[in-house]
Amino acid sequence: EKQGNELVFTADSDAIITKGIVALLIRVFSHQTPENILNADVSFIDKIGLKDHLSPTRANGLVSMIQQMKQYARQDLENRN
Incomplete structure (x- = not known):
């Protein structure tokens, strides 16, 4: 969702870890x-060792979520032009 110049994300999952x-x-x-x-800078994820405590599938999901959020930001910038 767009609020002014900012993006606001909402999401949910049935899986508690997700x-x-x-x-x-x-x-x-x-x-x-x-x-x-x-x-x-999402290097904090590596610094806190989050990926080390996730299954490969969940670690891939984490990366995918970050990529998707950044894609929404890219799309917003493209729609301004």
Whole structure:
């Protein structure tokens, strides 16, 4: 959802681990401008060792969620032009 110049994300999952991962990403990316989302440094994920505690499928899902959120930001910027 677009609120002013910022994007606000909402998501949910029945799986508790996935719900927690998406809640973390929403906290990081929501209420940010598309430019900030695209330039976001997500190295904190590696620094806290999150991927080390996820199954390969969930780790791939985490990467996919980040890519999707950045894609929404890219689309917003493209729609401005």
